[in-house]
Amino acid sequence: GEDVEQSLFLSVREGDSSVINCTYTDSSSTYLYWYKQEPGAGLQLLTYIFSNMDMKQDQRLTVLLNKKDKHLSLRIADTQTGDSAIYFCAESIQGGATNKLIFGTGTLLAVQP
Amino acid sequence: NAGVMQNPRHLVRRRGQEARLRCSPMKGHSHVYWYRQLPEEGLKFMVYLQKENIIDESGMPKERFSAEFPKEGPSILRIQQVVRGDSAAYFCASSQKPGVNEQFFGPGTRLTVL
Numbered sequence A: 001g002e003d004v005e006q007s008l009f010l011s012v013r014e015g016d017s018s019v020i021n022c023t024y025t026d027s028s029s030t031y032l033y034w035y036k037q038e039p040g041a042g043l044q045l046l047t048y049i050f051s052n053m054d055m056k057q058d059q060r061l062t063v064l065l066n067k068k069d070k071h072l073s074l075r076i077a078d079t080q081t082g083d084s085a086i087y088f089c090a091e092s093i094q095g096g097a098t099n100k101l102i103f104g105t106g107t108l109l110a111v112q113p
Numbered sequence B: 001n002a003g004v005m006q007n008p009r010h011l012v013r014r015r016g017q018e019a020r021l022r023c024s025p026m027k028g029h030s031h032v033y034w035y036r037q038l039p040e041e042g043l044k045f046m047v048y049l050q051k052e053n054i055i056d057e058s059g060m061p062k063e064r065f066s067a068e069f070p071k072e073g074p075s076i077l078r079i080q081q082v083v084r085g086d087s088a089a090y091f092c093a094s095s096q097k098p099g100v101n102e103q104f105f106g107p108g109t110r111l112t113v114l
Helices: none
Strands: A004-006 A009-013 A018-024 A029-037 A043-050 A055-058 A061-066 A071-076 A085-093 A101-103 A107-112 B005-007 B010-013 B019-024 B031-037 B043-050 B053-056 B065-068 B075-079 B088-095 B109-113
Touching: A004 A085, A009 A018, A018 A029, A018 A085, A018 A107, A029 A061, A043 A055, A043 A061, A043 A071, A071 A085, A101 B031, A101 B043, B005 B088, B010 B019, B019 B088, B019 B109, B031 B075, B043 B065, B043 B075, B075 B088
Parallel strands: A009 A107, B010 B109
Antiparallel strands: A004 A018, A018 A071, A029 A043, A029 A085, A055 A061, A061 A071, A085 A101, A085 A107, B005 B019, B019 B075, B031 B043, B031 B088, B043 B053, B065 B075, B088 B109
């Protein structure tokens, strides 16, 4: 089945690290993504990880993938007020013709100054 | 290189009217996806098109909704006889090829049905 779940809300202080978690159900997922959505805007691709990787780091962002538990996380180091947004994880399932993205419900990250 | 363009950004329709949403993919991209975001929900896949072909419309409601991506011009999502439940943000994404499937999203069209 296709189902992606996230916690709804996370509040952190500026300068702290943020960790946003996501669980998915489809073991055939090949790519997993993190998107950022600011108010009234479209989605911005932050990073993605291939399913045969455990970790990917890109500047302040670290993605961890536990394929056994179907758990994905996004860590933002030194969180800034500009990081306040909704973060969506998404999975893409290869093998069919579509490669559609299955999105989680989104996590609202609030950064307190 | 301009990003994915969508217009209009905001659209207001009365119940029973038609809504036409347009999406111009990034230059060089021939794969277009439409997603719908209901208030306070995640995005839900609607339809995937390549030039002149609908590849997967498994997320489209059975009635009133249609999509096209002609050889020339933007992709169109058309909603006939809109109802209040159609009020949502509609996002278009494009990709160059389905391999990595790096989809680039447009700013969305926010449809309000009165």
